[in-house]
Amino acid sequence: LTLFKADLLTPNDYQAAMQGCELVIHTASPFVVSNLKDAEAELIRPAVEGTKNVLNTANQTPSVKRVVLTSSVVAIVGDNQDSQNIPDGMFDESHWNTTSRTDHQPYNYSKVLAEKAAWEIAKTQSRWDLVTINPSFVMGPSLAKESQSTSISTMKQMGDGTMRMGTPCLFTGVVDVRDVARAHILAGFTPAASGRY
Numbered sequence: 001l002t003l004f005k006a007d008l009l010t011p012n013d014y015q016a017a018m019q020g021c022e023l024v025i026h027t028a029s030p031f032v033v034s035n036l037k038d039a040e041a042e043l044i045r046p047a048v049e050g051t052k053n054v055l056n057t058a059n060q061t062p063s064v065k066r067v068v069l070t071s072s073v074v075a076i077v078g079d080n081q082d083s084q085n086i087p088d089g090m091f092d093e094s095h096w097n098t099t100s101r102t103d104h105q106p107y108n109y110s111k112v113l114a115e116k117a118a119w120e121i122a123k124t125q126s127r128w129d130l131v132t133i134n135p136s137f138v139m140g141p142s143l144a145k146e147s148q149s150t151s152i153s154t155m156k157q158m159g160d161g162t163m164r165m166g167t168p169c170l171f172t173g174v175v176d177v178r179d180v181a182r183a184h185i186l187a188g189f190t191p192a193a194s195g196r197y
Helices: 011-018 039-059 080-084 106-123 150-160 177-189
Strands: 023-026 066-070 129-133 137-139 174-176
Touching: 011 039, 023 039, 023 177, 039 066, 039 106, 066 106, 066 177, 106 129, 129 177, 137 177, 174 177
Parallel strands: 023 066, 066 129, 137 174
Antiparallel strands: none
16 A cells, blocks of 8 residues: 655656555545635646546556546536536436536536546556546545645534525535545455446
8 A cells, every 4th residue: 555645746756656556546636615816726737637647657557457536526517507407407427517617616627627537548548447436525534633624624614603604505415534435445446346436
């Protein structure tokens, strides 16, 4: 098992870290929803380039047999405009978010572009396969005592009342981080796993 913080590595570091690995789980992606100054630089480019770096390194690493990528439900659906184009408004893994853009839901757009880039790279070879996990809002206990995580700060805001913006009746899917971790492990070690979950 090799764990590393991708934004601190050079391409040579990726290759050294991945040598001998059969399973690669790529979970890193910027998650910024407030005080965003440049969506392209802060969200989109790092998400897409980071995914490309990991998968291109998998292409150069003969031991790799499977890549599991953390995508998001927001790669499947962006906003209610997407819902109008889907029969009964019921989404599944076959759907893609068609409404997010750099200037409208840029985080969602970064997840769409990163996952699509991953599928394109996966199609160019046949040695390893790709499985994606598309969870909704991931919440749960943190492994770190201190974190700048948007997920953690949002959870705190929900608990301490600072997230009382006078929003309309709103529903958000939430999944426990421990269940997301289990999903990645199952996707990695279940030979029949394929596609998007």
